[in-house]
Amino acid sequence: MMARSTLKHSAARVAALFILFIQQLAASSAFVLNQRCAYSSAACQLSLESSDNIVIQQINQDNKDDLEEFSTFCIDIFHNNKGESDSVVSRKWKDIKLAMLQKAQMIDLSVPFNGNRSVFVARSCIDSDNDRLTEIIGCCEVIEERIAISQKQKSPRVRPIIENLAVNEEYRRQGVGKALLEACEQNVQTWIPFHDDIFAQVEDGNLKAKEFFMDNNFKVVYSDDDCKKDDLEGLAFSQTTITKFMLRKVLDS
Numbered sequence: 310m311m312a313r314s315t316l317k318h319s320a321a322r323v324a325a326l327f328i329l330f331i332q333q334l335a336a337s338s339a340f341v342l343n344q345r346c347a348y349s350s351a352a353c354q355l356s357l358e359s360s361d362n363i364v365i366q367q368i369n370q371d372n373k374d375d376l377e378e379f380s381t382f383c384i385d386i387f388h389n390n391k392g393e394s395d396s397v398v399s400r401k402w403k404d405i406k407l408a409m410l411q412k413a414q415m416i417d418l419s420v421p422f423n424g425n426r427s428v429f430v431a432r433s434c435i436d437s438d439n440d441r442l443t444e445i446i447g448c449c450e451v452i453e454e455r456i457a458i459s460q461k462q463k464s465p466r467v468r469p470i471i472e473n474l475a476v477n478e479e480y481r482r483q484g485v486g487k488a489l490l491e492a493c494e495q496n497v498q499t500w501i502p503f504h505d506d507i508f509a510q511v512e513d514g515n516l517k518a519k520e521f522f523m524d525n526n527f528k529v530v531y532s533d534d535d536c537k538k539d540d541l542e543g544l545a546f547s548q549t550t551i552t553k554f555m556l557r558k559v560l561d562s
């Protein structure tokens with residue numbers, strides 16, 4: 310789901326990443342991926358009894374701090390699978406790659422986007438007045454991209470697609486993902502131009518996410534076996550080719 314944000318390779322971005330890489334190497338032994346897992350700290354050890362005490366917020370995309378928190382959360386869920394067999398050196402190297410990936414995502418998020426894009430986060434309420442909220446426990450982005458409605462379609466057109474949908478493991482199966490998805494769907498219906506459908510892309514091995522979307526009335530329209538994914542294992546900064554399903558939902562008017 311991070312495909313869009315991690316696949317663009319403008320010269321400016323490559324240069325920024327290279328500078329960051331040099332900085333990280335210089336600071337190597339002291340380097341830790343910035344405030345990772347802040348959301349799994351004490352504030353989130355609360356038990357969540359129902360989805361009623363979840364708040365969905367739309368992020369102001371001019372607010373760098375909010376974007377940074379969103380990006381840290383996404384990178385941790387989608388890329389930071391802590392291999393138990395990781396040596397100290399490979400862990401450090403992975404941390405450097407993760408930090409660079411986050412930098413790349415921040416660059417993409419900061420560049421003015423020529424189209425509609427909305428970002429939502431979920432937080433849990435600490436008190437009954439909803440005054441105090443936890444750090445992010447879930448997030449989702451919806452953005453306009455050129456998408457074909459079927460594999461045969463020659464001229465894709467601009468359509469909304471769900472990206473970076475993720476819920477902290479401790480809060481899954483409690484309706485948080487569905488609430489984020491609904492926020493995106495409602496938001497899209499306020500966009501100009503008008504859209505009567507919404508899309509999502511899921512890796513072929515991600516059966517839970519596929520079930521999630523299908524249970525929320527998405528249908529598979531085709532599979533694309535030429536999608537790219539950043540590879541965090543190994544030394545090189547490479548990408549692997551993977552297959553993803555494209556799913557579509559017709560929005561109620």
Ligand SMILES: CC(C)(COP(=O)(O)OP(=O)(O)OC[C@H]1O[C@@H](n2cnc3c(N)ncnc32)[C@H](O)[C@@H]1OP(=O)(O)O)[C@@H](O)C(=O)NCCC(=O)NCCS
Pocket residue numbers: 310386474475476477480481482483484485486487488510511512515516517518520521522524525
């Ligand atoms: C996919 C994901 C966002 C779902 O979030 P969630 O908060 O657990 O989902 P919800 O509780 O709102 O689930 C709504 C419905 O979707 C379906 N569903 C959700 N997770 C499911 C699972 N693991 N297996 C089968 N169905 C599932 C169920 O019908 C569920 O309703 P139910 O709990 O009443 O049965 C979450 O599992 C996640 O963050 N996964 C890792 C990141 C990821 O893969 N993101 C998607 C990228 S394409």
